[in-house]
Amino acid sequence: MDTSEIVVGLDIGTTKVAAVVGEVDSDGTTIMGVGNVPCKGLRKGVVSNIDWTVKSIAEAVQAAQSMAGVEIRTVYASVGGSHVRSQNSDGVVAVSGGEVTSADVERVLEGARAVAMDSDRQILHVLPREYLVDNQDGIRDPVGMSGVRLGAKVNLTTAATSCVQNVVRCAERVGLTVADVVLAPLASAEAVLSEDEKEIGVVVIDIGGGTTDILIYVDGGVAHTSVIPAGGNNVTNDISMGLRTPMAEAERLKRNHGCALGRMVSDEEEVEVPGVGGHGPRKVARRVLSDIIEPRIEEIFAFARHRMEEIGLLEQISAGAVLTGGASLMEGMPEFAEEILGMPVRLGFPVGVKGISQLVQGPQYATGVGLVRHGAAMLRAAQDRHGAGLARVAPRAPEVEPAKVADKAGNRFWNWLKVAF
Numbered sequence: 054m055d056t057s058e059i060v061v062g063l064d065i066g067t068t069k070v071a072a073v074v075g076e077v078d079s080d081g082t083t084i085m086g087v088g089n090v091p092c093k094g095l096r097k098g099v100v101s102n103i104d105w106t107v108k109s110i111a112e113a114v115q116a117a118q119s120m121a122g123v124e125i126r127t128v129y130a131s132v133g134g135s136h137v138r139s140q141n142s143d144g145v146v147a148v149s150g151g152e153v154t155s156a157d158v159e160r161v162l163e164g165a166r167a168v169a170m171d172s173d174r175q176i177l178h179v180l181p182r183e184y185l186v187d188n189q190d191g192i193r194d195p196v197g198m199s200g201v202r203l204g205a206k207v208n209l210t211t212a213a214t215s216c217v218q219n220v221v222r223c224a225e226r227v228g229l230t231v232a233d234v235v236l237a238p239l240a241s242a243e244a245v246l247s248e249d250e251k252e253i254g255v256v257v258i259d260i261g262g263g264t265t266d267i268l269i270y271v272d273g274g275v276a277h278t279s280v281i282p283a284g285g286n287n288v289t290n291d292i293s294m295g296l297r298t299p300m301a302e303a304e305r306l307k308r309n310h311g312c313a314l315g316r317m318v319s320d321e322e323e324v325e326v327p328g329v330g331g332h333g334p335r336k337v338a339r340r341v342l343s344d345i346i347e348p349r350i351e352e353i354f355a356f357a358r359h360r361m362e363e364i365g366l367l368e369q370i371s372a373g374a375v376l377t378g379g380a381s382l383m384e385g386m387p388e389f390a391e392e393i394l395g396m397p398v399r400l401g402f403p404v405g406v407k408g409i410s411q412l413v414q415g416p417q418y419a420t421g422v423g424l425v426r427h428g429a430a431m432l433r434a435a436q437d438r439h440g441a442g443l444a445r446v447a448p449r450a451p452e453v454e455p456a457k458v459a460d461k462a463g464n465r466f467w468n469w470l471k472v473a474f
Contacts, residue, residue: 058432059085061117062424063110063128063229064237065220067095067286068262068379070109072117073413073421074125075406077429083408084425086121087418088113097263097282098134098237100219107226114227127230129428131420132177132220133237133266136213139278141182142168145204153186153195153203161205168209175217177236178210182274193273208275210236233431238266238278240423241377245401245416246270250372257401258357258390259419260378262286265353267360271369281356285380288349295345296337302327306342307383313350314385315343343385350386354393373397379417 057078064071074086090113094106114125144165148157166179184192185204195203221231238259246255251270259266265281288311293303310324322339361367373396376386381400390398403413403422413422 059121059123059125060425060428060432061114061125061128062240062421062428063114063130063224064240064418064421064424065095065100065106065110065131065223066092066133066237066261066420067098067264067284068092069417070106070113071418071421072110072113072125072128073418073425074117074121074123075422075425075429076408077425077432082406082425082429084406084410084413084422085123085408086117086119087409087412087421088116088118088120089418090116094223095263097284098132098261098280099136099216100223103219103223103226106223110223110229111227114229125229127232128224129233129235129424129431130220130224130231131237131240131424132212132217132234133261133264133280134212134216135264135280135282136216137177137236137266137278137280138174138211140168140209140211142166142207142209143204144207145202148186148200148203151199151201153198153200155196157203158184158196158205161203162207165205165207166209170211173214174211175214176209177212177217177234178208178239180208180210180239180275182206182208182276183272191272208277210239210275210278212236232428235424235427236268236278237261237420238268238377239275240421240427241266241401241419242268242270242375242423243426244403244405244419244423245375245377247404248273250375253372254366254370255372256357256361256370256374258354258374258376258381260284260353260376260380260386262379265357265378267357269361269364269366269370271366276366276369277364279360281353281360283349283353283356285378288346288380291345291349292342296326296342297329297332298326299329307346310339310342311346312339312343312384313346313389315340315347317385317388318343346383347389350383350389351393354390358394370396373399375399375401377401377416377419381416 062073070092072088076083092109094102142165144161146161184195186200242257252273254271257268262285267279269277289304318340323336326337327334387398
């Protein structure tokens, strides 16, 4: 890239909205600013109150603008929730000219996305797993290969159209343009995974406030995505009910004193639990708090393991699991996950960025950083297709449409003919 561009990731989650500003140039991505504010406008990853969501987006964007010193106009937004579905599809086309071109790849992907779908759903992503040229399979990039037939095996990620539109509408009400909508766990995977992990098989378990997202890579490509309708808010609710304390205090107890694995807590440790309805605070053994948390976390990981077994991919996940999302920061989460999943588990911290990266060095920022990296990849791809300078990300000049470029070139040609003859 000859010039630097500003790319903004907008992570709209159940419990928070995070805006991450990055500057993209030939040397990579530099984090310039972050805005992170609580959000109450979503329920289980889906917008339930537009006004509250708009308010949180505006505050997060304003905070990120102030830190980065730029004006934010265009964002890459995340979407999630139990409405997200995943399915596999195939496509086959004839190769024109005997050599596979990028146009052939585009045609085979278009053919793979031509599947029957309900009118209220839309395709978010067409994720290639492998290409086939004639009888040769397992191909990652078929461009330039000789053959007469090109096939593709892809994973289609679909979402409810209304849920996607509500995310876009909330951003537009703040005066933003949404350049692309990206599945939240896909963005998280982009931020925390290495190519080696994707190659030998890995699962990303993104534990958010309202839902837990699962994304599985096998042989370098996305093989499955699914959503578990439970997350950190369910743990908070269990604590509130079990210890008879307000939800805000239950959330504080979970963050500051929670432990997913009861045997890691000493019997002598105590925590102070505020009362409700005028009752005073009381001392409770921390082990009691852990005993409330553990069954819910066990349920989430057990469901994730069952899903991997159900689709027959458990044995292909050799690199293990990577935990992201704010709830993954709870003490004992990796250890408990290893016991239930039966595989190595680590916390996922964003990599591949520089600048004030310490502000995003946590699993809770994986989606925001991943959105910035996705936007950077889209920008580079656009410049490769159209030439440097045609694809622009706000706050700079908008992208020039190829059709308009062609029209101007055609007009110059005819004017030259008139002058010459």
